[in-house]
Amino acid sequence: MQVKETKAEGLSREIEIVVPASDLEARLQTRLFEIKDQVKIKGFRPGKIPMSHMRKTYGRSIMAEIVNQIINETPRSVIAERNERSAMRPEIQMTEDESEAEKVLRGEGDFRFTVAYETLPTFELKGTDGIKIERPVVEIDETEVEDQVKRIAESARTFQPKDGAAETGDRVTMDFVGKVDGEAFQGGSATDSNLVLGSGQFIPGFEDQLVGLSAGEDKTLEVTFPEDYGAEHLAGKPATFEVKVKAVAKPDEMELNDELAKKLGLESIDRLREIVRGQIESQFGQATRQKVKRQLLDALDADYSFELPSKLVEAEFQNIWAQVTRELEQSGKSFEDEDTTEEKARDEYRKLAERRVRLGLVLSEIGEKAGVTVSDEELQRAVIEQVRQYPGQEQQVYDYFRNTPDAVQSLRAPIFEEKVVDHLLATVDVTDKTVSKEELLKDDEDEAVAA
Incomplete structure (x- = not known):
C-alpha cells in the first residue's frame, strides 16, 4: 500500500x-x-x-x-x-x-x-493557578420557604358554594367565548372553567370585571392582550369575552397543618417544608452552578487561542442556527423583532460556535490528561433520566437507546464535560459571595446559551 x-x-x-x-x-x-x-x-x-x-x-x-x-x-x-x-x-x-x-x-x-x-489542533495546556471564581450563593430565608408552602396550600384549597356576588379570592365557574374583531379565536373558549379571582391567571382586566357577578349572570368583558403576549396574532389586540357565570364558591380557611400535608400525601407539615426547602436549594444550586461554570469557561476561553477545524465549527453553527430559527418560527417573530438582522445574528452565533468548539477541545484535552472517564453506570443513569422525561412512552424511549448505540454515546459528552468542570473547580481559587435571589437568577437564560 x-x-x-x-x-x-x-x-x-x-x-x-x-x-x-x-x-x-x-x-x-x-x-x-x-x-x-x-x-x-x-x-x-x-x-x-x-x-x-x-x-x-x-x-x-x-x-x-x-x-x-x-x-x-x-x-x-x-x-x-x-x-x-x-x-x-x-x-x-x-x-x-x-x-x-x-x-x-x-x-x-x-x-x-x-x-x-x-486534524484536531495540538496545543499546550496551561495552568489554572491564576483562575479566580466567585461563587454566588443565596441564604434561604424562611419566609421564602413559607411563601412557597402557602402557594402549594392554595392549590389544594377547598371551596364551598356561595350565594351572592363574587369577591376577590372566590372561585368562579364559567363558560366563555373570546372574540377578536368579532371572530372567535382558537383557544379562546372554555366550558366549566374555574378561576380564582385575584390569582392573575387570566390576562389583565379579565378577573376584575368578574367581581360582583353572581351565578346565572352573563357579561361581555372588554380586555386588551398584552403587547408581549405569547401568541403574536393576539398580542396588543383588543378582545371581548362573552361570559356566563355558572357558580360562585368561597374558599375554606387555609391552615398550614399536618392535615393539609396529609391531603398532599405527606406525613406532616414539617415534611412539606423540608421538601420545599430542598426544591429551593436545588433551584438555587443549579443557578449557582451555571454562573460558576460560565466564569470558568470564560477564563479558559480567554487563555486559549488556536486554529479550529472549520468543518467542526460549521457543524456546531448549523446546530445552533437550526435551534435559533426554529424558536423564531415557533414564536412568530423575526430577527428585526429581536433588534438585529439575520447577517448580524449569523456572525454572533458563528462566534458562539467557535467558542463552543474551542472550549470543547480544551475540556476534552484536560479531561484526557486528568484521566476523567464516564462509567457504564453513569451512562445508564443518564438513559433512565431521558426515559423519565417521556411519561407513557418509557418503553419506546428505552428501546430506542438500547437499539441505537450512537444515541447512548451522545449522552457521554455532557457527563464528561461536567466531570471535567468538577475536576477544574477543585484546582482553581473559588470564593463564595452572598447575593440576593434576584441577582442569582437574573440572565440565566443568556448565560446558558453562551456557555
Whole structure:
C-alpha cells in the first residue's frame, strides 16, 4: 500500500492511498479459500469447487466487499500512523471512471482513492493557578420557604358554594367565548372553567370585571392582550369575552397543618417544608452552578487561542442556527423583532460556535490528561433520566437507546464535560459571595446559551 500526502494547509490534510492490484488479489484469494468449504454450487461437491470457478462466481462481489473494508478501515489506521486525529469523519473520494472501477473489481487494476480531513489542533495546556471564581450563593430565608408552602396550600384549597356576588379570592365557574374583531379565536373558549379571582391567571382586566357577578349572570368583558403576549396574532389586540357565570364558591380557611400535608400525601407539615426547602436549594444550586461554570469557561476561553477545524465549527453553527430559527418560527417573530438582522445574528452565533468548539477541545484535552472517564453506570443513569422525561412512552424511549448505540454515546459528552468542570473547580481559587435571589437568577437564560 502506498500513502502520499497531497495537501497540508493549516489543519486541512489530503492523502492519496493506492492499494496495488497484487494486494487486492492476495486478499481475494484468502477470502475465496475461507469460503470454499461453505459454498454450494450445483455440480460440485462441497470443498471440491475449483478456485477458478469460485473466482468466476464470487470474485466480483467479494472484491467489492474488500474495497468497502479498505475504505472503512484504512483511513483510520493511516491517520493514526501519522500521529494525527481527524476532527470529523474523513471524506473519501474515488474514481468516477466506470472502466477504472471495473478493473479494480476484476482484480486487474490498483485501487486508488483520496482521503480529505481536518486534524484536531495540538496545543499546550496551561495552568489554572491564576483562575479566580466567585461563587454566588443565596441564604434561604424562611419566609421564602413559607411563601412557597402557602402557594402549594392554595392549590389544594377547598371551596364551598356561595350565594351572592363574587369577591376577590372566590372561585368562579364559567363558560366563555373570546372574540377578536368579532371572530372567535382558537383557544379562546372554555366550558366549566374555574378561576380564582385575584390569582392573575387570566390576562389583565379579565378577573376584575368578574367581581360582583353572581351565578346565572352573563357579561361581555372588554380586555386588551398584552403587547408581549405569547401568541403574536393576539398580542396588543383588543378582545371581548362573552361570559356566563355558572357558580360562585368561597374558599375554606387555609391552615398550614399536618392535615393539609396529609391531603398532599405527606406525613406532616414539617415534611412539606423540608421538601420545599430542598426544591429551593436545588433551584438555587443549579443557578449557582451555571454562573460558576460560565466564569470558568470564560477564563479558559480567554487563555486559549488556536486554529479550529472549520468543518467542526460549521457543524456546531448549523446546530445552533437550526435551534435559533426554529424558536423564531415557533414564536412568530423575526430577527428585526429581536433588534438585529439575520447577517448580524449569523456572525454572533458563528462566534458562539467557535467558542463552543474551542472550549470543547480544551475540556476534552484536560479531561484526557486528568484521566476523567464516564462509567457504564453513569451512562445508564443518564438513559433512565431521558426515559423519565417521556411519561407513557418509557418503553419506546428505552428501546430506542438500547437499539441505537450512537444515541447512548451522545449522552457521554455532557457527563464528561461536567466531570471535567468538577475536576477544574477543585484546582482553581473559588470564593463564595452572598447575593440576593434576584441577582442569582437574573440572565440565566443568556448565560446558558453562551456557555
